[in-house]
Amino acid sequence: MNEKIVFGQYYHTDSWIHRLDPRTKIIAVFLYMIALFVVKNVYLLGAFLLLALIVITTSKVPLIKFLNSLKMVSFILLFTFFFQLLLRKDGEQLAVFSFNMTIINALLIILLFILYFLSRRIIKSFRVLLLSIVLLISFYIQIKFDFSYLLFTYQVRIFDSGLIMSLYILLRIIALLFISSLLTLTTKPTDLNNGLEAILKPLKHIGVKVSTLTMMISIALRFIPTLINEAEKILKAQASRGVDFKEGKIGAKVMQIISLLVPMFVIAYKRAYDLADAMEARGFIPDAPRTNINLLRYRTSDYLTFGFSFALLVVTIYLRIFYAL
Amino acid sequence: MNIIEIKNLNFQYTKKDVAIKNVSLSIEKGEFVCILGHNGSGKSTLAKLIAGLLAAKSGEIYVNGILINEKTINEVRHNVGIVFQNPDNQFVGVTVKDDIAFGLENRQIEREEMLARIEKYAQLTNMSDFLEYNPENLSGGEKQRVAIAGVLACHPEVIIFDEATSMLDPKGVREVTAMINQLKGYKTIISITHNLQEALFADRVIVMNDGEIVLNDTPINVFKQKEILINSKLDILTSMKLITKINSEKGLKNKAEIEELLWQLTFEK
């Protein structure tokens, strides 16, 4: 019964990473990210990504979950890759492509794009991949076919600096996404919250209300599933009054959304008042000292992880300073 | 000494309405008091005033001899626990264990002691197997039992149940009512409700109407007062309705005997 609700992104299995103290994971990821930005050499960057991949395989979380994190940024990744590849013009020329835009080619390409947009209804996933294939085919057409009336030709040159720069950016973004996904996939949101609170505690001395912030986050986490349930109930109640989210013009759509949001706000308000009463009745005073039922304790694996992460950062800085890597 | 002493209490939410009008009341330690009233009669407001969640406009409330004011409010809250109506809106923790610990953390109880109390009161409320559960996987009755465990863990002398069963299904009502009955004699209990069945077994029943106390007596005496109960927009017991009917007609011999029997049956369990 307890496994029914998935904590946001959290994926439940038992691996050494799952068992690490959340503070260790947060700090290790942080150190890895700093090191990632210190690296200048693209091969070293590749090694960093490889390291991330190795660690991921030991987490027992299916790889598909990590690939999902790439989905959101896939378009930007693709765009950046080509942007850097084609715009850098120094160094050694690696390849030259001659493209012929003839009337027939132009028509074929337009047709291809029309088909791509029409396929939106039938093929719903892997849109970016599909777009990439469409682009590749349109370039291929321009390379291979040069009959009929020639409109213009153009050349694209690829230089090694372009390739290196685009790989550099690509690898870094992917490594960042993978390592942060590793954090959220192996750590329950509440543990993350507790870990963060422990790490940020020193900030109390400069007036940052750490425990109040973490209490707010904790309550938000506690109520997310409840709010989702309530939203579903309200949607059903409004559907029984004729609200149909699939149809309607702009005016109607606005009313539909209001019919969901206003009740949710009203419920949230009442909840806030009731909860405040309950918390006060149980002796809660904001910012007053409290003890904690959760005990975070470091074990051997935590110390080893700390050690390794620190070493990684130190070595990376060393390599950058002395070897410009 | 009475554990709760209320003298000439007045309260209003806005300038227009008056929620509590000149209410005076005493409750002895260990008593099980039931407060009945229609929606808007002031019963929940009274509960919040006793728990120190609202400040009275005038009048005094003494809890265990301490007058409630800004300075004493924290100490008063040590002595009074309250279980509210909505099972979700009082569940703070991410798990059952975290929620029971909440009040203890606020009172800066040491972790070892917290664990011991959590175990004890989870067992008392039959929630020991549910310590790692999230609230969305619990029924209303289960959530209320967690609330009770959380309140008990702070060792208050007085526990107020503010319509704690009105949002529950029959199973939940049974579970929570059984829990409340277990606490009889062990804690001072104030149960706020509009369910007459719950009031039958109280030591004393108080009826509120439009902010005033209109009845303050044993259950048997209170339930005989049908006019006052109807005026207070409360239902009257089925047995009372039948007694009234029998009384008003001439068809039965041994009227008095039957009426007495019906009355007896009402208060047996």
Add this chain to the structure above:
Amino acid sequence: MAINFRKVSYSYSALKKNKKVKFAVSDVNLEIAEKDEFIAIVGHTGSGKSTLVQLMNALLVPSLGEIDILGTTITPHAKVKLKPIRKQVGLVFQFPEYQLFEETSLKDITFGPKNFGIPTEEAIQKALDVARLVGLSDDILKKSPFAISGGEMRKVAIAGILASNPDILILDEPTVGLDPFGKSELLKLLKRINEEEHKTIIIITHDMEVVSQVAKRVIVLDNAKIVYDGDMKALFKNDEFLINHNLDYPEIMKLMRSLKERLGVDIDIYQYSIEEAYQELSRVLGD
């Protein structure tokens, strides 16, 4: 028959071949007439009551089986327009106050009718008629739905469904959270609608008092299946069934039973009102 369920099952998880799924309602066969029925649906929490009524107004589509609703047949894969059904079969959820959101109570009542295509003028007129029926004063209609009492909010919510003039009215636990006064007012209203307008009314309830006061027919659900579908009075005569399914008797019957045991006389304990109970007592114990 207005509503006809034929071997209907529903599961909240997708059906896959060779995979065992949990059904919220299982193999339901049910017929409901368009007029005059007053049905109470009872059952333990999780027995499928909410799912069953949501199938009746096409908020949910069956996973297996077919449902006829007022002329439209719904099957698992049918592409049918479901919105008109929700007008004809009105469903009032538990704590319907939570669906209110408009600036004034009157506007909120007209929200449903307008969504179903009723022109504004007509919707307002209908809203005024229904408001009078449920006992809402003009004063309250002008106010924001958040500035009125809980009982009044509930009336506004119910009026909002009635204003679309559904043929069948379904209410999920309509009396929960109401004080005794509010509860009896609501039951009187439902009885009036059933008797004067001959609409079929279906209520989900846990309260056996309510069942004995208003229901003519009772459907009992247990673990996704219908285990009783019949006359209300016949249900209460079946002691064994009630015990097995953890169902309670109305107070008046419990009293009559105790009287019978204590006095040792042969009283017919199956009475449903104070009047009936008195008549029976005077028959047995009278001069």
